[in-house]
Amino acid sequence: MVHLLRSVFHGSSPTLCPCRKTSFLDSHSRGQSVRSFVVCASSATSKAAEDYEAYQNQFSEDDRRESGGVKFEGVVERSGSKSRLDQWLSKQLPRVSRARVQSSIRHGLALVNGQPANKVSFSLKGGDTVECKLIGPTPSEAEPEDIALDIAFEDEHVIVINKPAHMVVHPAPGHSKGTLVNALLHHCGLPAMQLVTGSSGSQKGLLGVQDSEEEDELPEDDEAVDPGTLHKVEWSGPAPIIRPGIVHRLDKGTSGLLVVAKDDYTHEHLCNQFKARTVRRSYLSLTCGSPPPGIGRVDVPIGRDPRDRKRMAAFPFASPNMRTRPAASKYRVLEVLAQGGSSLLEWRLETGRTHQIRVHAQHLGYPLLGDEAYGGTKGAAEAKLLPKFPSVKHGPLRHMVAQIDRPCLHAQTLGFLHPWTGEELNFMCPPPEDFATILQLLRLYGTSKV
Template sequence: MLSISPVPSFSLTSVKYLRSPSSSSFISFFPKLSRFVTASSATPNSKPETTTTRVNNAGLKLDETVSVSKGKIRLDSWISSRVDGVSRARVQSSIRQGLVIVNGQVVDKVSHNVKAGDEVHCTISKLQPLRAEPEDIPLDIVYEDQHVLVVNKPPHMVVHPAPGNPKGTLVNGILHHCSLPCVAAYSNQEEEDEDSDDEETFSDDEGMIRPGIVHRLDKGTSGLLVVAKDEHSHAHLAEQFKLHTIERVYISLTCGVPSPSQGRIDVPIGRDSNNRIRMAAIPGSLSRGRARHAASRYKVVETLAGGGSALVEWRLETGRTHQIRAHAKYMGVPLLGDEVYGGTKSMALSLLQKRVSRSDQEEIIELVSRMDRPCLHAIVLGFEHPCTGEIIKFSCPPPPDLAEIVGLLRRSGREMVE
């Protein structure tokens, strides 16, 4: 169902763990939002004082009778609910390896439905060795304890190794900094959980392990990302992503200004039939199976350069691949610098050059020409700590490339008004 409707006003909420060194730059970037930011009440970059015991769980057995009151439930979901501290991805791997027997028959389909009275015998599978090598790569660690690591990912860094990017990834750098659990990857096959999020779902034909990675950011997107340091934390965080209880706030620069200035976009997202590497917002396609439910809330924080651009805050209700980028394109305001989704340099310049002062036109041309990624930054991340149960939030200011162009557009817009 198509919906772009106004919603009640929302803004960046109080951020509990804001790094002290960056608080001034955050406030200078968001002067209108500074009242929502509080000083840090935790020690960022703290190293764990003791070593966490890592449990392999290989060989763990489950022998139980299904007792659901009515209806059916997926096999992988039921096993996951009965085995604590083991990721659902690992349960799925165990099923596919033939390690699950239902009523005396081996079942290797994760979406198999079980019902009350079914006898289930499961053995948790062994995990493959990690396929990522540690590399001494500088990391911007926002927070660390024995169980989780929160990192500010720079633009242009790939999150995990894959064909074409075997080295130099965030995972390579984290493995040099600390050890990570062997956690099986979710499959993106036909029997995948229909409610799982593409952004938190990994597809890999070779069954590659994604050590500690619960979610990801596009290569060009900067900002906050949480990494699990043990399997229990991974399973707990993965469940939060599945239930959409993770707080994620992004900021972006758009080509043009969204109208209305705030609202909710409820338009399914699926593969673009004309370009398989691109996603597309496809209205009314859920019933035909072409796309999956996707909902985003947005708010224009600031109109820049006389309406040539806008600083927009996004909150995700779902986490589909390229969700913000596809929804922004659908609204007719693609992200500045997003060549894949229409936010081309020529489009940006055609909107900006006529609206900025003559003294700033050359600098605008230079900055836009240098912009080689979508202007998108994951600015706030909040979640329930997998071990303490405490709700914790983190924030980090945008990197220099984004901050520089926002500053120029903001200043030039003021000059034009005057």
């Protein structure tokens, strides 16, 4: 089903016209139909040209190529207590992994009061001056791969893609092939690239991730490196002009809409829209259990789980010195399913933190179906569903739950201003087959729309 998203404007109503839809699906693709619409805004093109000129003037060619490490300098507070060098640096650099900090220290890149300190356990005291140059991250190569893409919209500046579940966005240890980046390199006719992982504050790279639902410092699910920048490995012909830039990402298990930039200016402009929280996105999820009907809001900081750094956790009573970030999510119960054993929820994000919806759903006590990392296990789903029905129905319910092999989360809508034309683009795609099948099965056991 195709839906038209209408934008709210002050004054006269905008003209709506269908965008060109470019499909690159082959006969074996199972991609969902996606429809896009443009709110025409003819006066914005000249403004985009002015913005682009100002953008180009900000950086030199060297700046745009830079992908090196970061040098940190700071003074230890006089608190009266001592602390380890690696722990103190990690607190000062919350976007940098502890492993990278420790590696930098062991390589002799840390100075305390001007003297080398190559032990991670070096004891700091108040008033000490600390300098540390972070060791450069290790590059990995991304090869172009002929992978079908479900493309909702494409022009010379942006691509909007309906990402399938189980596809990782960018290469990382354990996921060097089959990623969205591999597919984009082939689609854009680019050579192999080097993905420089790590989160250098000075990087302006084309694959530096700005925001996502499951967004900030952690990569997809179980990877242990941060997203980074693509750099060309070898290119004997003319330098490629189109370079895919990941602006935001979705978790490996999350399906739905994603926008990719093809040039530096578009990447910068879209990143700024994400920073300003003007990008319009909504998500659908299926939960274990059913929250009270209506609209709710979760405003709980999120940080790395101290018991497992590959996971995030909610910290409702976070202290100022904890490494957490503010996170707020709004949700609406659309449909109560299976007599309250599950619900269909719509989510809208006020912030974009790693695994935000999944963490906040768990914090509410209603984790996403299929989310093994955040409480939505098969056992949890059965515990919510089976007591609602007589034992004769338990077998089919268990069979249904066993079919769920990923968190039931789908990025349904996406809207943003086109960086070059100023046109307002809005996209909507229905959930994929696996999500829709579970939803339909749950409805067979009872449904009540809110």
